[in-house]
Amino acid sequence: MATAISILPAQQLATLNDAYRKAVARKRLKATVAAAVFCAALFIAALGADVNLHTFFTYFGNFLSYFDRILTLDSGARVWTDPVEWFWGLKKWLRLLGETLLISYVGTLTGAVFAFALNFFAAQNTAPGPWVRFIVRRLLEFARTVPGIVFALIFVIAFGLGPMAGVLAIAIHTTGALGKLFAEIVENADMKPVEGIRSTGASWLSCMRFAILPQVSAGYASYALLRFEINVREASVMGFVGAGGIGQELVVAIRKFYYSDVSAILVTIIVTVFIIDISTGWLRGRLFGKETRR
Amino acid sequence: MSQMPRPDTTELRAKYPGVFERPASARLAMPAMIVGALAIFIYGLVDLDFSPTKLITGMSQLGWITMMMIPPNPGSSFPLYMQALGETLSIALLGTTLAALLALPVSLLAARNIIASNLIRFPVRRFLDSIRGVDTLIWALVWINVVGLGPFAGVLAIMVSDFGAFGKLFSEAIEAADRKQVEGIRASGGNALHEIRFGLLPQVLPVIAGQVLYFIESNTRSATIIGIVGAGGIGLQLAEQIRVLEWQKVSFLILMILIAVAAIDFISSKLRFAIIGQRAVV
Numbered sequence: 001m002a003t004a005i006s007i008l009p010a011q012q013l014a015t016l017n018d019a020y021r022k023a024v025a026r027k028r029l030k031a032t033v034a035a036a037v038f039c040a041a042l043f044i045a046a047l048g049a050d051v052n053l054h055t056f057f058t059y060f061g062n063f064l065s066y067f068d069r070i071l072t073l074d075s076g077a078r079v080w081t082d083p084v085e086w087f088w089g090l091k092k093w094l095r096l097l098g099e100t101l102l103i104s105y106v107g108t109l110t111g112a113v114f115a116f117a118l119n120f121f122a123a124q125n126t127a128p129g130p131w132v133r134f135i136v137r138r139l140l141e142f143a144r145t146v147p148g149i150v151f152a153l154i155f156v157i158a159f160g161l162g163p164m165a166g167v168l169a170i171a172i173h174t175t176g177a178l179g180k181l182f183a184e185i186v187e188n189a190d191m192k193p194v195e196g197i198r199s200t201g202a203s204w205l206s207c208m209r210f211a212i213l214p215q216v217s218a219g220y221a222s223y224a225l226l227r228f229e230i231n232v233r234e235a236s237v238m239g240f241v242g243a244g245g246i247g248q249e250l251v252v253a254i255r256k257f258y259y260s261d262v263s264a265i266l267v268t269i270i271v272t273v274f275i276i277d278i279s280t281g282w283l284r285g286r287l288f289g290k291e292t293r294r
Numbered sequence: 295m296s297q298m299p300r301p302d303t304t305e306l307r308a309k310y311p312g313v314f315e316r317p318a319s320a321r322l323a324m325p326a327m328i329v330g331a332l333a334i335f336i337y338g339l340v341d342l343d344f345s346p347t348k349l350i351t352g353m354s355q356l357g358w359i360t361m362m363m364i365p366p367n368p369g370s371s372f373p374l375y376m377q378a379l380g381e382t383l384s385i386a387l388l389g390t391t392l393a394a395l396l397a398l399p400v401s402l403l404a405a406r407n408i409i410a411s412n413l414i415r416f417p418v419r420r421f422l423d424s425i426r427g428v429d430t431l432i433w434a435l436v437w438i439n440v441v442g443l444g445p446f447a448g449v450l451a452i453m454v455s456d457f458g459a460f461g462k463l464f465s466e467a468i469e470a471a472d473r474k475q476v477e478g479i480r481a482s483g484g485n486a487l488h489e490i491r492f493g494l495l496p497q498v499l500p501v502i503a504g505q506v507l508y509f510i511e512s513n514t515r516s517a518t519i520i521g522i523v524g525a526g527g528i529g530l531q532l533a534e535q536i537r538v539l540e541w542q543k544v545s546f547l548i549l550m551i552l553i554a555v556a557a558i559d560f561i562s563s564k565l566r567f568a569i570i571g572q573r574a575v576v
Contacts, residue, residue, distance in 0.1 A: 041387065042387065042388060042391060044384070045383070045384035045385075045387045045388045046384070046388060047384075048380050048381050048383075048384035048445075049381060049384040049385050049388055049445040049446060049448070049449050049526070050381075050444055050445050050446050050526070051388065051446055051449060052446060055441055055442070055446065056441065056446070056450075059440050059441050060440075062439075062440045062441075063436075063437070063440045066436060066439065066440060099341070099342070102334075102337075102338040102341055102342055103338075103342065105334060105335070105338055106335060106338040106339060106342065109331070109335055142552070145515070145551075145552055145555055145556075146548060146551070146552070147515055147516075147518060147519045149431075149519050149522060150518075150519065150522075150532065150548070153522065153532075153533060153536045154356075154359065154536060154544075155352075155356070157355075157359070157536065157539070158352050158353075158355040158356040158359055159348065159349075159352035159355070159356075160348070160352070162342075162343055163342040163343065164342060164343060164344055164348065164349075164352070167342060167344075233427075233429055234429075236429065237429045237431045237432065240431060240522070240523060241522065241533075244342070250432065251435065251523075254432075254435045254436065254439065255435075257439075266428060266432070269427070269428075270424055270427040270428065273427050274423075274427065
């Protein structure tokens with residue numbers, strides 16, 4: 001059942017082809033110009049960042065052999081042939097990892113409490129006045145944009161070396177990040193319960209407590225758990241600036257070229273992060289069912 | 295006003311015992327969780343050496359530092375700081391672009407609808423996961439060991455850590471793509487490469503471009519902090535000024551970072567909307 005494909009008359013075809021080519025040519029020109037601008041930006045960036053391909057190719061072998069070196073014990077054997085020797089400091093590292101987890105836990109909880117206190121003032125539908133909202137929003141933005149480790153650097157000087165600086169730095173950053181997310185949940189909440197409660201003559205506080213809170217608390221807890229996950233990673237590097245946790249040990253091992261220690265500490269960190277990710281994911285699914293599992 | 299008739303609760307109680315008398319386990323679950331959370335919190339405060347005196351002296355120190363920060367003043371090093379900021383932006387742009395270029399082919403290997411076999415996909419995914427498990431700062435330290443101090447180490451650090459993230463995000467974008475266009479290409483006689491080029495890429499490229507722009511934005515932030523360990527850019531200046539307690543310069547640098555991040559935010563969100571239209575995917 002071969003059917004001939006009917007071809008349009010040549011004249012009609014020519015105009016159609018012409019229009020098609022024009023449309024494609026315009027698109028191509030646009031894409032070329034965009035690509036050229038992007039390449040120029042990259043070139044300027046390469047000059048700005050001191051990119052030296054010669055160094056890169058000379059030392060790239062070092063990068064690969066670095067992994068070879070961190071997987072070799074002092075005796076020259078591979079690390080996995082002698083796990084006891086590889087993880088010789090496991091007891092100390094586990095204690096420091098515990099400290100890291102505590103730093104992120106205390107920091108997350110403190111940050112979540114502050115975010116909770118502030119978010120009703122930042123959400124459009126519940127803020128008592130536009131000025132309050134503007135100030136609270138800028139405050140949260142500031143806390144969120146300045147990286148946590150910069151806060152840690154400053155707090156280490158104010159509060160002294162140690163985990164306290166790390167906790168406070170994480171708490172501030174968490175306040176900023178969670179405050180914004182919490183406010184967004186509140187903005188999506190149904191306002192009819194608020195009207196109902198206000199019509200009985202309730203104060204602003206009672207409106208928040210009995211109309212908004214029951215709608216949003218599950219979302220809050222879910223976001224706080226997610227933040228805890230992120231903060232565990234963050235806390236693992238707080239030690240780089242002296243703010244407690246496992247980071248201190250890692251930075252010493254890297255700087256002093258204790259190769260097998262580097263890989264051992266990295267493995268413990270990665271495993272811990274995996275376990276935390278999986279267990280908080282499980283907890284979120286368990287606590288809030290499927291609808292909040294995004 | 296008429297009184298509402300009181301409902302007969304005894305009958306309702308008998309009918310729905312579960313509503314009126316919840317089992318003890320359900321009633322106690324919430325308080326038990328709160329007590330447990332508080333107990334860990336207090337243990338944490340004790341274990342991490344929190345003390346009211348430390349907190350108060352620290353706060354007064356912090357207040358003093360804040361007073362010293364006002365007004366922000368770069369002194370005579372303003373040109374140096376502008377150059378450092380340029381370096382930071384360069385690190386973010388270059389690192390993200392390189393990461394995206396490297397991640398694109400690998401993400402094809404990690405996507406279910408391209409590589410059906412678990413044998414390749416599974417190791418590729420775990421590999422990407424473990425790269426993501428290591429923080430950018432740690433990668434920066436490693437690269438400093440390899441190529442020396444300076445912004446180039448920063449570029450490579452951002453490249454490696456974003457490679458892990460992009461690999462995962464791109465492969466998810468590819469998996470979400472519509473099968474039908476690929477099938478159309480195959481029906482008209484295209485080979486596997488044609489399918490990817492004409493069936494898949496037009497669908498996923500806008501999504502990928504949006505994600506790359508978003509990462510350039512967030513990497514401006516990461517690029518400021520990797521300077522702290524010596525990988526160039528404005529973070530290096532910031533860490534140095536904090537160490538020598540030049541608070542007016544510190545506040546000026548923080549202000550510069552905030553303004554730069556806000557500007558990049560603005561530009562990239564405009565570009566993102568231009569590329570992917572109003573349906574913001576990211």
